[in-house]
Amino acid sequence: CALGDATLWCRDPAQADALNQMRENSVKLPGVPLPEGVIVTSDMAQVTAAIVLIAIPMQQTRPFLAEHGGALRDTTLVACSKGIDLELMIGPVGVIRSVLRDARVALLTGPSFADDIARGLPTALTLACADKALGMALQEQLSTPNLRLYRNSDVVGAELGGALKNVIAIAAGVTVGAGLGESARAALMARGYAEMQRLALTLGAQPDTLAGLSGLGDLILTCGSEKSRNFRYGVALGSGAAFDSATTVEGAATARAVAKLAKARGLDMPITRMVAALVEGLITLPEALAALLARPLTDE
């Protein structure tokens, strides 16, 4: 990039100025200084990089591209969001392609808290790209000594792994918030993973992809850490505590999208269905629990 090592674009000019001056995002990443080479701007014309990482909430991706897609037409785009667009019912790479048909697009996903990466802690992610040569180039360019990127050509599988784990993380949080015990959390994670596989295979994913970083890896992280917003939201749902509605909780919209997708395909996804109903306030927690436990006994 002509401006420096990297350019951080944000839509709010006042925030861009503050970040440039303070060299720290004291709200989202307190105590982590912005690296020297990073320049912050709110002017998209200043974004001249060959590779652009899009890291905004899933449901904002379409509106963002409607406004700024034209300026990004000649760049390589790397989607970092985890979710399913509620209108198009597809993941972030699909949404980018729906706006910029011939774009060079990849997906960066997997178990990672922004805070861990910003502090340079060891992290491994999936770099999914249908174009092998582009995937190899991005893997080289985006890996660092502490950030290992593993290539995968199964973009749909990687998108679904990142999206679906958030729904199960909400359910795992509910078990903790409601005091249902660690065994219940483990049961939900394992049966939730079976639901993730069921939908992903139906939508064309490769079975191995879900067993990798973007599915199982991220499921373990998100269902087991208070640092996860999806998990914390589930804890609040389970305990009846208030939750800040401004916090990004991707699994809430994704649960609704997946429940619709599953219904349309006749797929049994009871945990996802209950999370969607809880999120929408259509069911109480005792009702959700009773419905899950009363299901007919079956093969694993």
Ligand SMILES: NC(=O)c1ccc[n+]([C@@H]2O[C@H](COP(=O)([O-])OP(=O)(O)OC[C@H]3O[C@@H](n4cnc5c(N)ncnc54)[C@H](O)[C@@H]3O)[C@@H](O)[C@H]2O)c1
């Ligand atoms: N935070 C993490 O640890 C982490 C890790 C891996 C993946 N992700 C994924 O990255 C995506 C973004 O998450 P986040 O944690 O950065 O969320 P966030 O809510 O902390 O930040 C999102 C940013 O996007 C901006 N934004 C929202 N709508 C916009 C729009 N229409 N145009 C331009 N900017 C807009 C917001 O102002 C905010 O700065 C999510 O899909 C999340 O699942 C997050």
Ligand SMILES: O=P(O)(O)OC[C@H](O)CO
């Ligand atoms: O805070 P969460 O729940 O959005 O999780 C962040 C990342 O997706 C974890 O890999």
